[in-house]
Amino acid sequence: MTEPTVVVAGVGRFGALHVRVWTEAGARVVGLVDPDTGRLAEVAAAHRVEQIGTDLADLLDRTRPDIVVIASDEASHAGLAVTALAAGCHVFVEKPLALSAADAWRIADVAQTHRRQVVVGHISRFTAQMTRMRAAVDRGAVGTLCALRLRRDFSRAWFLSFGDRVDPVWESGIHDIDLAISFARTRVRRVVAMRSAAAGAAAPSVVTALLEFDSGVIATVESAWLVPATAPGTLDDGPLALDGAIVGEAEVLGLAGILKQRLVSDSLVEWTAAGTQVPDLSLWPEEDGRVGGALRREIGYALAVFTGERQPDVMPVEQACWGVEVAEAIIESLRTGAPVEPAGR
Structure with a gap:
C-alpha cells in the first residue's frame, strides 16, 4: 500500500478535519460521503476531492479505496462499518464503535471474516500524557493497580447545542470508559451508575458510574456538562x-504509587482582548502548518496497522467492544437504579 486511498463518511466539522489530517499523514482521500449534499460539495471543493455521494456502497464501488474513515453520527457507525468491511476496506471509526454491544x-x-482491521478513534489513548501513564503502569511504577478515577466536564453550552444527540454517556463518558479499560486491560464485570436528580433538565449530562473489573480494579467515571461560559476556553482556536472547555482529571492508584493528570493546565495561559484562554495542546494543535497532537498520532497508528507495519496493540478492537458493553450497562443502570453486569459475548 504505497499511497493508501481513503473515503471519508461524514463531513461535519470533525469529518472535514479528518480529510485534512489523513492527507497530511500521507494518504490520498478519493471520496466523501454525507447525506447533506451542500456540505458535501463545500468540503469536496475545499479539499479537491472529486468523488462524492450520499450512499457509501455506491461510492465504494466507484472508488475502491483501501480505507474508510467513519466520522458520521453515532447511530450510523455500525451500518457504515459493516458495509465498508464487506467491501474489503479497513475501517477507522470515530468513537463509539457502535451504540450496542x-x-x-x-x-x-x-x-x-474479511481479514480487515478496525481502529476506533478513542483519541484520549493517544495523548502524550496517557501514553506515558500507561507506560509507567506497564513497567510497574505504581505497583499493583488498585483503582482509577476519571472525570471529564464539558461546557454547558455544548449540551444545549449537541449534547442530546445521543445519551451523553456515548459522547463524553465513553472517553473515560475507554481510558479505564486501557489501564485495567480486562473486562468490566459490574457497573452501577447514577444521574443527579438535582440537575433538573441537565440531569442526563451529570453522571457518575462505578466500574468493577474482572481483575478487582475499580474505576469511577464522572461527567458533567456544566462548565460555565466564564471558564477559560481550551479549544477556542486551532484547526x-x-x-x-473540556475540564478533566485522571488518576491511577497503585500500591506503590499514584499518577495524576489534568486536562486544563496553567503551563500556558493567554490573557487577551478575547478573554482568558488555557489552550489545549494535546488533542489536535496546529504545529508548523500541520495538525499534530493525539489526532495525528492516532491516524499515524491507524495507517501503520492498516498497512501491516505494526500490530493493533494500542487500540485493539475487542477493547472498543468492551467499552460499548460498559456504556450500554451504565445506561441500563441509570434506567433501573440497580447494578448491571455488562453483556458478554
Missing part, C-alpha cells in the same frame, strides 16, 4: 475551534 461485536466479527 451486539453491533460492536458484529463489526469485529465481520472484520475477522477545530470549539467555543468552550
Whole structure:
C-alpha cells in the first residue's frame, strides 16, 4: 500500500478535519460521503476531492479505496462499518464503535471474516500524557493497580447545542470508559451508575458510574456538562475551534504509587482582548502548518496497522467492544437504579 486511498463518511466539522489530517499523514482521500449534499460539495471543493455521494456502497464501488474513515453520527457507525468491511476496506471509526454491544461485536466479527482491521478513534489513548501513564503502569511504577478515577466536564453550552444527540454517556463518558479499560486491560464485570436528580433538565449530562473489573480494579467515571461560559476556553482556536472547555482529571492508584493528570493546565495561559484562554495542546494543535497532537498520532497508528507495519496493540478492537458493553450497562443502570453486569459475548 504505497499511497493508501481513503473515503471519508461524514463531513461535519470533525469529518472535514479528518480529510485534512489523513492527507497530511500521507494518504490520498478519493471520496466523501454525507447525506447533506451542500456540505458535501463545500468540503469536496475545499479539499479537491472529486468523488462524492450520499450512499457509501455506491461510492465504494466507484472508488475502491483501501480505507474508510467513519466520522458520521453515532447511530450510523455500525451500518457504515459493516458495509465498508464487506467491501474489503479497513475501517477507522470515530468513537463509539457502535451504540450496542451486539453491533460492536458484529463489526469485529465481520472484520475477522474479511481479514480487515478496525481502529476506533478513542483519541484520549493517544495523548502524550496517557501514553506515558500507561507506560509507567506497564513497567510497574505504581505497583499493583488498585483503582482509577476519571472525570471529564464539558461546557454547558455544548449540551444545549449537541449534547442530546445521543445519551451523553456515548459522547463524553465513553472517553473515560475507554481510558479505564486501557489501564485495567480486562473486562468490566459490574457497573452501577447514577444521574443527579438535582440537575433538573441537565440531569442526563451529570453522571457518575462505578466500574468493577474482572481483575478487582475499580474505576469511577464522572461527567458533567456544566462548565460555565466564564471558564477559560481550551479549544477556542486551532484547526477545530470549539467555543468552550473540556475540564478533566485522571488518576491511577497503585500500591506503590499514584499518577495524576489534568486536562486544563496553567503551563500556558493567554490573557487577551478575547478573554482568558488555557489552550489545549494535546488533542489536535496546529504545529508548523500541520495538525499534530493525539489526532495525528492516532491516524499515524491507524495507517501503520492498516498497512501491516505494526500490530493493533494500542487500540485493539475487542477493547472498543468492551467499552460499548460498559456504556450500554451504565445506561441500563441509570434506567433501573440497580447494578448491571455488562453483556458478554
